[in-house]
Amino acid sequence: MTEGSGGRIGVGMVGHAFMGAVHSHAWRSAHRFFDLPMVPHLAVLGGRDLARTKAAAAKYGWASVQTDWRELVASDDVQLVDICTPGDTHAEIAIAALAAGKHVLCEKPLANTVAEAEEMAAAAEQAAARGVRSMVAFNYRRVPAIAYARRLIEEGRLGTVRHVRAVYLQDWLSDEQAPMAWRLRKDKAGSGALGDLGAHIVDATQYLVGDLLTGVSAVTNTFVHKRPVEGGAPGELGDVTVDDAALFLGRFASGAVASYEATRFALGRKNAMRVEVNGSLGSLAFDFESMNELSFFDSSEGDSAGFRRILVTEPTHPYVGAWWPPGHLLGYEHTFTHEVVDLVRAIADGTDPRPSFADGLQVQRVLEAVERSAVQGSVWTDIQTGAAQ
Template identity: 90%
Template sequence: MTEGSGGQLGVGMVGHAFMGAVHSHAWRSAHRFFDLPMVPRLAVLGGRDLVRTKAAAAKYGFASVATDWREVVASDDVALVDICTPGDTHAEIAIAALAAGKHVLCEKPLANSVAEAEEMVAAATEAATRGVRSMVAFNYRRVPAIAYARKLVEEGRIGTVRHVRAVYLQDWLSDEQAPMAWRLRKDKAGSGALGDLGAHIVDATQYLVGDLLTGVAAVTNTFVHKRPTDTGELDDVTVDDAALFLGRFANGAVASFEATRFALGRKNAMRVEVNGSLGSIAFDFESMNELSYYDGSAGPSNGDAAGFRRILVTEPTHPYVGAWWPPGHLLGYEHTFTHEVVDLVRAIADGSDPRPSFADGLRVQRVLEAVERSADRGSAWTAIETGGSA
């Protein structure tokens, strides 16, 4: 059953690991809390191993399975293809799905290279002329506190943006004996902490500021060069373990970024702070229901009550929150993906272009590529091709 048939949207998903699990949850729950013009239906789950895919389909609630992504794309039951695979397959699957008239949701980063991302944008642009929609899954845009922070910036509450600082810290690779995984292979992942984590904070800051980065100066490093495989042999790590870079936005604001999977004690510390001429905002995903806001309209000192104030972003007037629980009852990681699905389904139904678009994903990819080029050139300042708004 496909789009518009009985008010349902047939979803075909390719990939069923971590992202597959959270995306499935989002598709199942979106219409149960939000008023949607179409009800998502979990139609086909694609995976390479039949036994594992069948088990995942039964667990997540998919009606059928396929062991070739082409079967998912070709299925008459599928109106939207959700891509939850490693980055080296994103372009091929997305382009084929768009050509077949299927809407596409693609996990981040959009691709493993700027060239692939450009091909995907071209395919998405052509498909849009046929009413086919596409979106890249930068889920942190759908954290209510970040969406509310964007509103504060848009309203001029912090004035002219001057400083941006963002970090994304994890520690799951700190153990040198942690096993080899696809995320540590450049041919599969494109890059390491840079693409896995850095892509998120690049998109989040460009979204918050409403502007694009124009240049970077970067350093990357690999701390552990070999990892044990399932057979006990050592395999080469071909991606970065950490990436740090400075940046400048088109409006003149300066920025700093850090992405690492070697920050012991930090499990998922995605933090962003923006300082403006009239105030500041600060966010930490490990306290995802909170936003810190400093009102500097009375000057830097602001009297004897100076300091940030904590906004608990759980009021029904805050972005997305009204569909959930009473004030003070907290949301979690999985809700950001539900919000993503809600926005995408509504855009498909009303014929609008969902954000972040593939073009937004390309803009992030250009930043990632510039970071790698800068690091290769000894941290030399490297310009970024820009185009369009954030």
Template identity: 65%
Template sequence: MTPSSAESPRPTLRVAMVGHAFMGNAHSQAWRTAPRFFDLPLSPRMSLVVGHDAGRAAAAADRLGWEASSADWREAVTRDDVDLVDICTPGFTHAEIAIAALDAGKHVLCEKPLANTVAEAEAMTAAAQRAHAHGVRSMVGFTYRRVPAIGLARRLVAEGRIGEIRHVRAQYLQDWIVDPDAPLSWRLDKAKAGSGSLGDIGAHVVDLTQYITGDRIREVTGRLETFVKERPYPAGETAGSLGGGGSTTERGPVTVDDAASFLATFTGGAMGVFEATRFATGRKNAIRIEINGSRGSLAFDFEDMNVLEFYDGTQDADTAGFRRILVTEPTHPYVGHWWPAGHGLGYEHGFTHQVVDLVGAIAEGTDPAPSFADGLQVQRVLDAVEASSETRTWQEIPIDG
């Protein structure tokens, strides 16, 4: 980190971002926006964006506000004028980039899921622990944690407002591949994505429920299903161009799950029911979580993301009922830095809050959350669900610490 310009006395945090597609767009917006709405202890500088094509990386740099571009991620790791590497690439690349960056003394923000396999996640966590001894920080990008309504839910649970947790229900519902002729992409290739709905969206609700409850999943039993087993190649592409053997067949195999469902037991004894699917026709990005406790309940749906429903079971039965809380008050998590009460936030704000929390932790020398160890634990849950689907058995999950 270096002193910034005369306009700001704060030290500069020089950032390199690897990947500039969907997640890269969201992360870029966050790096631009965070210092303009929050009083950050460090001043982020968008130094370098990396893509696998030099021309498109240069265009992305110009469009998204990065100072320079490269077609080699190693430049982000080896440059002396980079303090933090932000990884927004497909899962199969995470381990190599993150480990190299951490070993080079760079802070790392890595998109979820942490890796494609438990072994990769373990190696990344070990690298993070090595780097931690030298003051280098790392974090996994589970941004839905930063939705204000989720933060309020966690606070209410921690305050004991719903009592002992007994039931956890979580769904992540999308429908973007309901059409059997939707083309193949890297997200449907196990070698690149690791898994389908389970890892891509199921990982989010695993993390969210553990975050809200403050508890961990200790065992699961589940089922994975691939409803459409072959899909057309994108226009102008073949198996060879997607990394296969060069076949010119019109359709190729889908090697990941389309849907996942599983039961879970939390360490505190709560029962969990989870579902993740890309085949919930009509649902675009519904993250639904309900938690029932001995004194009350909480319910959240991301498609109405500024609202948290709260049932206080201690109230008079004549007037008790679910209360609709509009989570836009300045006392709610993060909200005081934005708009007046009643003016809702959106999807992109979670990424901004992620930057705020990460930059604050780096400046304070504290550990940002979720850590790579947290990401590893989620990876173990995903792996256990997949193993359970294959064996039709309950699978235990190691709990570290």
């Protein structure tokens, strides 16, 4: 069932922590600013603890709650399932939802392993043949400045892309006494900074240049191997089983080279996601801490050439026309609203939204190749490709 009653699409969301909060905001606000063919209805919120889930539902505007995600998926009020849970549950929930004929939005990375991602991509392909849509929540594609940068590259403004560099830096784990969290357990998260942050910059760069990575050479490191167990006995420590930092070189199918860095140990960097692309005719650079701007260099300007600032707030820029007058800035939360807008429109149009589960699988293959390369001493490791960006 694609559409609920009265031109609505009922959403059931599993998980209500950080991602659940920002996804809730997106579902609430999308139709208030964008002309959508269906109005999202926040039908059911899922969580393991009934009291906490009820409190979150009241705060974020959900109509009802469920403590069993299977009941949420089965609900007649739900036509779309939004998965905001740790990675170890993505495959089971997504595959069940697709089999039940429910559209799916799944947080990144798609899964914890390539095998799980392959199962999810196969289930998505089968469901698409029945008109059931799915998408991975790589929200940085929906930053207007990044979408505009892709447009400039597609128009040939950079010429032949030669070099890509990307970093994603945070510092929230720099304190060795910071407690254990699910993101520090491989069985829950799949990997550490690599999957949490590296997945974003892999997808963003492949999206920007319209090309796929074909190989990597990597190093990963864990700086703090044990951390206090929150709520545990005094002095109780848990084992950190994921990477704290990942650095790798890459090569695109076109021959362009790339470098990547993802860490949660960069003191002073709260959410510094930065990308630069150098081509034969020009360069562009993006910094999420100045997310409404692009830096652009055009070599055709001769001896007056220099990086210039483009303020990406014009109504002709991607997504911006639905918001505020030029110069009035957008924020992090808007990227998720844009995500919801694109997904709802694709469902109504009967088209497959992007990034698809196949795109998510491609990113998972890159992450897996990075891990293999690091274990083998930075050995160059090929990546199986197959998804268009």
